[in-house]
Structures are given as structure tokens and as C-alpha cells.
Amino acid sequence: MNTIDYVGERIWAGQLGNGFVVLSFVAALLSLVTYYLSVKDASFLKIARMAFNLQAIAVLGIVATMFFMLFNHYFEYQYVWQHSNTEMNMKYILSCFWEGQEGSFLLWTFWNVVLGLLLKKQLKDGVWEIPVMTIFALVQVFLASMILGVHILDYKIGSNPFLLLREHPEFSNLPFIQDANYVAKLNGRGLNPLLMNYWMTIHPPTLFLGFASTLVPFAFSIAALWNKKYTEWQGIALPWTYFGILVLGVGILMGGAWAYEALSFGGFWAWDPVENASLVPWLVLVAAGHTMIINKNKGGSLFTTHFLTIGSFLLVLYSTFLTRSGVLGNASVHAFTDLGMTGQLVLYVLAFIFISVALLIRDKLFQTTYIVISFMILFFSMIYGYSKFLLMFWMVSSAVITLFCYFKYFPKEKEEEDLYSREFWMFLGALVLILGALIITYFTSIPVINKLFGTEYAPPKIPVYNVWMIPFTIALMVLIAAAQFLKYKKTEGKKFLKRISYTFILSLIFGLVGAVPLYFLSDFSAADGAEKWNLISYALLLITALFAALANADYFLTVLNGKIKKSGAAIAHFGFALLILGALISTSKKVVLSKNTSDRKVSGLGAEFDEKKSILLTVGDTLPMGPYLVTYTGKKREGINVYFKVDYLKLNKDNKAEYDFSLTPHVQDNPRMGKSPEPDTKHYLTRDIYTHVTYADLNTDTLALSKDAYNPAKNYVGHVGDTIFSSNAIIIIDSLRTNISKTQYEKIDTMLEVTAVLRCVDVRSKIHMAYPRYVIKNNMIIPVPDIVDDLGLKLVFWKINPEAGSIEITMSERLSNTKDFIVMEAYVFPYINVLWLGIIIMAIGTFIAILERLRANKTLSA
Amino acid sequence: MKKIHILGIIVIAIAIGVIFISLKNTSTYADFTEAIANPDQEFHVVGKLNKNQPQIYDPKVNADEFRFTMIDNKGVEKQVVLHKSKPQDFEKSEQIVLIGKMQGDNFHANEILMKCPSKYNDGKPQIN
Numbered sequence: 001m002n003t004i005d006y007v008g009e010r011i012w013a014g015q016l017g018n019g020f021v022v023l024s025f026v027a028a029l030l031s032l033v034t035y036y037l038s039v040k041d042a043s044f045l046k047i048a049r050m051a052f053n054l055q056a057i058a059v060l061g062i063v064a065t066m067f068f069m070l071f072n073h074y075f076e077y078q079y080v081w082q083h084s085n086t087e088m089n090m091k092y093i094l095s096c097f098w099e100g101q102e103g104s105f106l107l108w109t110f111w112n113v114v115l116g117l118l119l120k121k122q123l124k125d126g127v128w129e130i131p132v133m134t135i136f137a138l139v140q141v142f143l144a145s146m147i148l149g150v151h152i153l154d155y156k157i158g159s160n161p162f163l164l165l166r167e168h169p170e171f172s173n174l175p176f177i178q179d180a181n182y183v184a185k186l187n188g189r190g191l192n193p194l195l196m197n198y199w200m201t202i203h204p205p206t207l208f209l210g211f212a213s214t215l216v217p218f219a220f221s222i223a224a225l226w227n228k229k230y231t232e233w234q235g236i237a238l239p240w241t242y243f244g245i246l247v248l249g250v251g252i253l254m255g256g257a258w259a260y261e262a263l264s265f266g267g268f269w270a271w272d273p274v275e276n277a278s279l280v281p282w283l284v285l286v287a288a289g290h291t292m293i294i295n296k297n298k299g300g301s302l303f304t305t306h307f308l309t310i311g312s313f314l315l316v317l318y319s320t321f322l323t324r325s326g327v328l329g330n331a332s333v334h335a336f337t338d339l340g341m342t343g344q345l346v347l348y349v350l351a352f353i354f355i356s357v358a359l360l361i362r363d364k365l366f367q368t369t370y371i372v373i374s375f376m377i378l379f380f381s382m383i384y385g386y387s388k389f390l391l392m393f394w395m396v397s398s399a400v401i402t403l404f405c406y407f408k409y410f411p412k413e414k415e416e417e418d419l420y421s422r423e424f425w426m427f428l429g430a431l432v433l434i435l436g437a438l439i440i441t442y443f444t445s446i447p448v449i450n451k452l453f454g455t456e457y458a459p460p461k462i463p464v465y466n467v468w469m470i471p472f473t474i475a476l477m478v479l480i481a482a483a484q485f486l487k488y489k490k491t492e493g494k495k496f497l498k499r500i501s502y503t504f505i506l507s508l509i510f511g512l513v514g515a516v517p518l519y520f521l522s523d524f525s526a527a528d529g530a531e532k533w534n535l536i537s538y539a540l541l542l543i544t545a546l547f548a549a550l551a552n553a554d555y556f557l558t559v560l561n562g563k564i565k566k567s568g569a570a571i572a573h574f575g576f577a578l579l580i581l582g583a584l585i586s587t588s589k590k591v592v593l594s595k596n597t598s599d600r601k602v603s604g605l606g607a608e609f610d611e612k613k614s615i616l617l618t619v620g621d622t623l624p625m626g627p628y629l630v631t632y633t634g635k636k637r638e639g640i641n642v643y644f645k646v647d648y649l650k651l652n653k654d655n656k657a658e659y660d661f662s663l664t665p666h667v668q669d670n671p672r673m674g675k676s677p678e679p680d681t682k683h684y685l686t687r688d689i690y691t692h693v694t695y696a697d698l699n700t701d702t703l704a705l706s707k708d709a710y711n712p713a714k715n716y717v718g719h720v721g722d723t724i725f726s727s728n729a730i731i732i733i734d735s736l737r738t739n740i741s742k743t744q745y746e747k748i749d750t751m752l753e754v755t756a757v758l759r760c761v762d763v764r765s766k767i768h769m770a771y772p773r774y775v776i777k778n779n780m781i782i783p784v785p786d787i788v789d790d791l792g793l794k795l796v797f798w799k800i801n802p803e804a805g806s807i808e809i810t811m812s813e814r815l816s817n818t819k820d821f822i823v824m825e826a827y828v829f830p831y832i833n834v835l836w837l838g839i840i841i842m843a844i845g846t847f848i849a850i851l852e853r854l855r856a857n858k859t860l861s862a
Numbered sequence: 863m864k865k866i867h868i869l870g871i872i873v874i875a876i877a878i879g880v881i882f883i884s885l886k887n888t889s890t891y892a893d894f895t896e897a898i899a900n901p902d903q904e905f906h907v908v909g910k911l912n913k914n915q916p917q918i919y920d921p922k923v924n925a926d927e928f929r930f931t932m933i934d935n936k937g938v939e940k941q942v943v944l945h946k947s948k949p950q951d952f953e954k955s956e957q958i959v960l961i962g963k964m965q966g967d968n969f970h971a972n973e974i975l976m977k978c979p980s981k982y983n984d985g986k987p988q989i990n
Contacts, residue, residue, distance in 0.1 A: 417865060417866070419865075424865070427866070427869075428869065431869055431870075431873050434873070435873050435876060435877060438877050439877065439880050442877075442880070442881060443884070446888075455890075456890045456891040456892070457885065457888050457890055457891075458888060458889045458890055458891055458905075458906040458961070460884065460888060461961070461973075464884065464887075468880060468884070609945045609962075609970060609972050612926050613926070614921070614925035614926045614946070614947040615925065616921040616922060616925045667950070674950070674951045674954060675950040675951050676950070677950065694946075694947040694949075694950075695919075695921065695925070695947045695948050695950070725916035725918065727918070727919075727920065728920050728922075763920050763922075763923040821921065821922075823921045823925045823947045823948075825947075
């Protein structure tokens, strides 16, 4: 069909890339099969290892080819064209790589390869190598298929990043494809401007390394079920689990930092489905890490550990499904668009649930029945189409079987856990984490629930999440504080309570000293019922978070005597408590500086509607805003960015305004991507002052406008009684006055004068009259315009349609009507640095714990 | 029964409790007709901007008030008062989700989500 000889296409690059794509899939498949065969016959192991290495080389090859194409602007390839262009700064080329879905799958595969190679080396010739690497290879087969881009029957498997633009189904009909020389003229569409931020170059790789690292405990857990070695794996898997907690946790908050600096929703966390989708696996992984320690120190919690390690990986898969299938639709602003892989993604999630449940069953006949029925359902669905009923039936029976296996196969402790034992409190903590994760998952999954049950529930808003999550966080804080002082197995209750009471009293005092002015002095009496509860819960969280921080500091100093090596947990928990403190104070005491100064009436619609947070700043004017005086001094355009300079002034002792600092929030005016505002923030140690422009005119140079400059006129056809809308008034055609009656009109052609009486009601309901005239003199129409000076409106009455009985009026607005202005929001985030400090301390603590665990494993095996 | 089992039951009870309580208070997707029938109840209404009707935003009077007309998916038209500043690129939006409630003749929204499909996928390659 296509007979055009295209010039300049670098076909070899795509062929090379595709070669690597196919190789990575085939090698992964080969390593899966040979690792599996090595269980019985060790002679396959050599091939398996080689195949895995080959897969690693292929993945590196894909990544290298893609980067080469991005760097050299091979725009004839759809992925390069869609995610980069020649004008962009090359430092963001990394972001181009993972902006698209295919690239982010590649990133994930890449980290799996890195972790897989490390693990392969660590486990070499041990009992765990074969089963763990089989699981790794299996996951790699699935991931490699995500970028295959082949069609089998009606099913599309994967989306290929090495497609030529003209081969891509969405773009192949474009007219320019007919031009044989199109390559030379082509430029890419460029990166989403929101991603041009340094956080965006490090957040996705960190996050995906976190996602990838959930695979390690998962692989161990499945391998243990498979080999029926239920306890021995936890020692080796524990440092890996901590590593996952560390990396995923840091990755999530890097996303928060990006949102805070580059997005304009005004905060670091918005409970967006995409954020939740990474938070939930983290919460579950943290719970898993804790039950693993319980198991290591005391035994027990076996089932829970399996359940949680498998769960966190399944939740990562589920989150990929949520964010990449398009199911979130209206619920999220930054989910990926649908690439038609929903079915494939669902199938992968289900496949891993299936594997986990099947291996949980120890009875051979039972296991075979489950496998056969599952496959029957799969084939049935493939032939007759998917059925909600079958899917739900399968899910429910898998859940029931899991529960059954828990009761049937897992050893139950004879003794009850002592109330005053560390394991009991740690287990409680894990339960709280699971419950929190469940609730967030449920809220986030509302669009999925709607799809399954045909309901119409809207996704919950931010306050709903906050209200539900605060009680869990309070419980967590108490557990974190207390658990450190408890010993495994048994602690003397009285002694423990006495020991812990000092820090508790101290945090109660500090907490109340802080909470009273923060939440109770001014806000409390003004709050309504629900808001009062919120304030009480804030105060409780403040006290308990302080308790958690102080107790861990106390433990570090007095019990551990400041020995860093042993203090990983204490430091990490201290950091986590700080993180919560920072999140609590910066969010609950976030102050809106930009109070709207309009005399707007209270709407009676509820508090959410009465939030006045936009301030209008006209160029040159100085307005009070919170403790500051602000002046908008003007804008300047640099490339596609328009910067708005806002000066902040403060009153000095003599009541004179003194310059304090300037902020320049900007709006990126991208012709292809639209306008996106980016905030600017003044950072102090104890607070941040955050501003962003919500509305502004980016184009008009308003400084040099004369009074006679008008916008293009708009024409209106109407009758008496009709209204015309201008940007600042409603204009009503009141009446028409004429020097002659209507019947005379047709006969007289020498002199006619009709005056339109226009009533212009401005936004303050003030009335301005305008009298444009329609004049016919000597067969000439000479309209006499009228100008409403106060409103900057020019009105011309220029036509009468006698048959329709209508008149035509044009209206134009003075350009200087729009004296340059911006609408801005400004907030203070107090103590947000405590949050960032918290995550750093937490990361350091976790890192120390990893080192300590590795050391312990070494001495154990030596 | 062991403590762990009691705790397990408590966890399940809380989870079910949260689901029921939140479902009771969750707003639902609806059209204008339903919102009109239930004034003062919060809904998410999906629709399109009516570009033939005026859009009034005068920050000099109130920077937190923007009026426009939306047509819901059933074709019902309503004047909307958005209690926020006018969103950037508003005219380009292909689909709007409003969160708010009916009061009087207007739908009052305190949040708006817009979909601009052209933003990332306009299908028109840039040729220099």
C-alpha cells in the first residue's frame, strides 16, 4: 500500500531496539524454563544463569538504544517524537525516557535486572537460587511482554516503544506521512512541562527501584511456599525488605516534593490515586518487615509474613493496573492514558494471585482442582468474553481458600502472646498498617468498584482521607513509642509502664503547650461539630507523634547508649514520627495568606464554598496580605515561560513598608501542552511561603495601551429586552427611540435617526446608560457610537432588520479594561522542613538497620 | 479464642464499618436533573462547556467567582457558579467534572476537574 520511498529514516535503530525487545522476551522465557527444570535436574542451571544474563544484556540494549534515539532526535519514531523535541534542555532527557508507559515499564524491568543480578550472585549455589530466580524470571517474562507490541488473534500484547511514527495506529493517517522527506522536517512534541523539574529526573527511578525491590521478598516468599521451607527465608529476605521500605519510602516523598514544588494543588500530598497506589504497597511492605522480625526473634506470624510479602508485590501490580489501564478516568489528574492493555494488566494481577494461592495449598488433589478450575475459567472467559460473575466467583473462592489454608496448614502457637511483649505490639502495629492500607485501597478503587457493580460513587476528596487516616496514625504513634521498651516474649508490666510514663508525661506537656495555641485558642470556639472533632484529633496526633519521637530518642540515648550500629530501628522510627509531625503541622496549620478582599456575601453553601483564597493584584498596586504587603511589579516572558514578579514588603518599626523578598511564580505557556502554572516558594527554616498564579493574561502587553485601543468588536443581533454580555457588565436593550414612527420608515430615505437605549448593569449592580444612534442621511448609514467611559465599552448600533424586527449592535471593549493583573493564591506551610528532615532521618535509620541485618546474617553463616 | 483472633475480627469489623459509613457520605456521579431534585446534596456532575453562553469572570469584583454554562451528558443546561478563580485553558476543556450542589437556579461548584485531551495527544505532529 505504501509505495513512498522515505528519505532519512534510520530504520536500523528501530530494528536494533526491536531485536533487543524480542531477545529480552525470549531470554527471559528461556531462563524461566531452565530455572524451573533445574529444580529436578541441576544440569540446566548453567543455561538458566546464562539466559538470565542474556536477558540483562538485552534490557540494557533496549535502554541504550532508546537513549541513543532520544539524544539524537530520531523523531521518525513515535516514542521519541511524542516525548521529546529539539528545543528542550538535554538534562531532562531522562524524564523523556520514562514519561511514557513503555519507558516506565522499561525502567521497572531494568531495576528488576539489576536486583536479579545481585540476588543471583548472593544466592549462587545455595538452596534459594533456583526457586527465587524462577520467580524473578517469571516476572521478567511478564514485564518483557509489556513492551513486545505484538498482536495475537484479537489480543494486543504489550506496546512497543520502537514503532515508527507512520506505523503507529494513532498517527499513521497523518497527512505529512505522504511527504517522502518528512523526517528532515519533523520535530518532536516535547516533554510535558510539569515533568521538567529536577525531582522528576530522580523521583521515577527511585520509585521504580522501590517497586522492583518488592519483588525480592515476594520471590522468597513464593519460593518458600513452593519448597515448603517456611521459616528459613526470612533472614536473607529481611535486609532486602528493609531496602524496599527505604527506597520506596524515599521515592514516594520525592514525588511529594515534586508535587509541592512543581504542581499547583498547594501541598505535598493530595491522596491522588497515583500517590495512593505507591503508598499502599509501602505500608504493606513495612508491615511485612515487622512481622519478619517477629518471626526471626520469636517464631510465629508465618502466615502473616507470607500474606504481606506477597500482598505488597500484588499491590504494586494492582497499582500498575490502576494507573495504566485508564480505569481511573476522571478520578486522577496524572494517570497514564490507556494504551489498550487493560486486559493484559488485569490478567497479570490475576496470574500472580493464582500462583500465590495455588502454592499455598499443600494438598495435592486440592491444589490440582484449584489449578484446573482456574484454567477452565480462563479459557471460558477467552472464548465467551469476560464475565464479572466468574471473576468475582474466582476472587471470592481464592480468598476463602487462602483463609482455609491459614487455618489448616500454618502452625498455631500453643502459648498466647503476652500483652507486655514486643511481638504483640509489633503485630498490632502491622495490623493497623494493614487496615490503613485496606481503607486507602478501597477508597482508591472506587472507580474499579463502579465498573464492577455499575455504581456511580465519586472518589472521596482529600479531607475524607485525612479524617480516616488520622486515627490510624495516632494508634501507630502510640505503638511505635511503646514497642521499643518492650522485650520479646515477656516484659514486666509495671516496670514497663513506669519506664514509658516519663516520656509520655513529657510529650503530653509539650503536646498540650503546642496544641492549645495551635488548635484550641482561636480556632476551636469558631469550629462547627465535625471540625471540632478534627481539631481534637490533630491535638491527639500531635501529642502521640511527640510521644513516638521522644520515646525513640530516649531509647536511643538511655537503653542503646547512643550506639549507632544497633539503633537503626530507633532512628528510623524517630524519623517517621518527625515526618508525621511535619505533615500534621504543615497541613493542619496551613494558612491562606491571600484572603479574597471582595465584599462577597457568605453563600450559605457550606465552608468549602466560602474559602476565599484568591487575591487580585493589579500591576503597581500594593495590597495587604497577611503580615505582608504585596506588590505585583510586572511580568516578563522568557521562551515559553511567563514570570510574574511579586514583591513582599513588611512594615518596620516606623510603620514604613520595607522590601522583604520577591517571589516569581510562573506559568508555562506551552503551545502544544497548554498553560501550566508553577508555584514559587520562599523557604525559611520554620515556614515556607508558597505562591502560585491561578489566573493571568499571558499575552497582552498592557503597559503601553492608549484609551482608543479596543479589542475586536463582536456583533449581536437582538430585540428590545434582549441582553448582551460584556466581560464586566450585562447590557440590556431597554428601548428604541426614533424621530419617526415605524410605518413611516420605509418611505423616508433622507433622514432617519434611531437611538438604542442601553442599560449597562455592572458587576456592582450600578447602572450606566448608553445611547448609540443609527442614522441614515442621504441614503448613507452613519452610526454614531456611544462609549461608556467607566466600563470602557464602545457600542455601535449599525443595522436594523425591519422584517425580523431585530437590530444589530457591535460591542468592543477597551484594551486597557484589562489593566495587567494576576490572580494569585498564597499559603504559609509552617514547619514543613520537619517533614523533609523526618524522611531523611528515617532513610538513615533504615539504612543502618540494613547494614546491621547484613552483619547479623554474615556472622550467622560464618 | 486468642487475642490475635479477636484483633482480626476487630480489624474486619472496622474495615466493614468504614466502607458502610463512607458509602453513606460519598457523593455520587449524577446529572443536573438529579442534582436539581436533591438540592443541597453534593454531586459530581460530568458535562461539557456551552461555548455559546457567556463566561463571566471579573476578578476585580470577586476573584473567587466564575460563572459559565455547562451541558450535562443528558443535554440539560445549567448556569454554574464556580467558587474559585477561572481555570487556565478553560475554553479548551473537552470535558468538565464539577463537584458541588444546586442552590436556587444555579449549580454551585467548589471544585472542577477538566479534561483537555489535546493536552498530551492532539494527534497533530509539529512540523517546522
